[in-house]
Amino acid sequence: MTAPVPVYLDCDPGVDDTVAIAYLLASPAVELVGVGTVSGNTSAAQAARNTLDLLALAGRDDIPVALGAHDHLDHPFSGGAPHVHGDNGVGGIVLPRSDREVDERTAVELLLDLSRTYAGRLHILAIGPLTNIAHALEADPSLPDRIAEVTVMGGAALSPGNITPVAEANIYNDPQAAAALLDADWDVTLVPLDVTLEHTLSEEQRQQFLADDRPFVVAVGQILDHYFDFYLPSYGARTCALHDPLAAAIAAGGVSPSRALQVPVVVDVSQGPGRGQTIADLRGQRTGPRHHEGVRTRLVLDVDDDAAAHLVATILA
């Protein structure tokens, strides 16, 4: 049995972030050692409140929660996605309010502290816009030397986008930050819409959360309700894509990509119609996988494992 991997989670809960947090708390493969929040699905402040309340409900007030960037590198926060994640980011569910407040450190300070505490072992799991990570890289360009790996939920390679025809929301919300992350010298696993849209949770699985005897797990099921409504027109059924949870499961090694390519990925930071697109060079892959030498970005294109079953089983264990 190997020691659990220490994980710093950068997030914007967020309904699917909530499921990812539930998974990270339950997985024996990882130890969630700190959470930073960023504006995305909701404001960074609301995301922090949600994280504090969720961790309290889970009995994990020991995990520091630090407030990150409200605004993005070159533009202000635009108000989030209440039609997707509810007015409060957690599907409109009012969680019991935790007494705990955010850490006195910023998300960047927390990440840098953790990178020293767990030097060489810390895994960054970023499931919101990448603003905090970009600020951390700017504050300490040596950060990558102390990070084992970075996993990002974001982007779209051959799949359509979800916020523009070609852009996925996390990357679109801060393209410059995403570019900075991908430019840094560390191993990045990018988990794009190509795979996250292919893994969904069923209403039956949601009901299993609701039937659990732990208030935290029940809350996860409740929080998913509004999100399932949002996805009804897209899938023709009450369900949801497992964006952030899939990235968490890949980071934890609970789910393994069946197809992942080391290829150059460039973020379109222009103001044109391609803004926020993750442009992956997938030419020349017809005769078999072709990795580009020296490229440290691994683009996940297929996951054959039943990620939903693994996530549910882990959370319910």
Added chain:
Amino acid sequence: MTAPVPVYLDCDPGVDDTVAIAYLLASPAVELVGVGTVSGNTSAAQAARNTLDLLALAGRDDIPVALGAHDHLDHPFSGGAPHVHGDNGVGGIVLPRSDREVDERTAVELLLDLSRTYAGRLHILAIGPLTNIAHALEADPSLPDRIAEVTVMGGAALSPGNITPVAEANIYNDPQAAAALLDADWDVTLVPLDVTLEHTLSEEQRQQFLADDRPFVVAVGQILDHYFDFYLPSYGARTCALHDPLAAAIAAGGVSPSRALQVPVVVDVSQGPGRGQTIADLRGQRTGPRHHEGVRTRLVLDVDDDAAAHLVATILA
């Protein structure tokens, strides 16, 4: 039996252009009433020379060939793709030189003349960069009123590009011209790499051309030789993608798209990494085809017919 559709071909032969021309000459469904050339695979002038020589070999000196744009809307011709199409655009094969010279009209003048001669019936088939079409639209904004339909080989929707990770060569070579064509008020069928890369010619089919008793058909088989070498690493076999011929077959109705969507397509005209990309809005298609109301661009995404067999049979008939 309906009357053949009059077709103005805008092209840059080009090996696959050559196959498209052979098909258009052989198909009873279309009447090739004029050809304009543009720089792309080779220079507009070389493309005109190739077209004149090919038509002479086919005994079709009655079809006017007009010289079109050497340079593109906002940048000069960059030299073509000799590694793909050979130094002379037709795979390095030296064709018998026709005595005929290009029409005294420019490609734009020829197109505008034909649009009056065949008003309401003329079909434009554009299989090179779209510079001439953009110039024609500028010279006579009423052109679309006299055109039945436009078919374009170009772009990439969910497929990787072929000249950049996201751009196909015809569109990339003149993004502004492509944008002008897609902005005009006419019915456009866009035949992108998503389908053209899926339809290939076999060495056995090429041998059938070589074994024909008509010098023109034999020349088509010879011209394909170098092109087959180019495609060897991509497909792991001597073969070629049927880019331009597939667009010709769709324009002629000889091959029918099995999946084609009326969706907005925007061309990235920025200087960013997405330059030349055809950005199609393919969101929301998971539960079945969804056409966008009022959109006159039809994006071909699947062709189930055996296009290669149809093309070969037509050319050999």
